[in-house]
Amino acid sequence: MADITLWLPENDLIRRQVLNKLTEESGELLQIVGRCLAQGIDKADPKSGKPNIDALADEIADMMAAVAWLREVITLPPGTDARTNRKLSGFHEWQGLLEAAQ
């Protein structure tokens, strides 16, 4: 198998812009999550004074909008919602383990 293979970018304008927006919003969400980890979710941005929880809520809302738009434009494979539910169940199970370990 060749190490180098041909790949071409998404050429559908709408799909490309949906994916661009998802990339942008993912980055913004990652940035505020990092700030919440570094400073505390109950603290505020030292420059703007905006509470970290408010910035986090804003970026979660933006991310949810980007995912909703993607799901309007791109049909995801069957089983995606089932995976979401399995993942959430796993998070709940893990939370129980963490609470028991405290």
Ligand SMILES: [Mg+2]
């Ligand atoms: Mg945003």
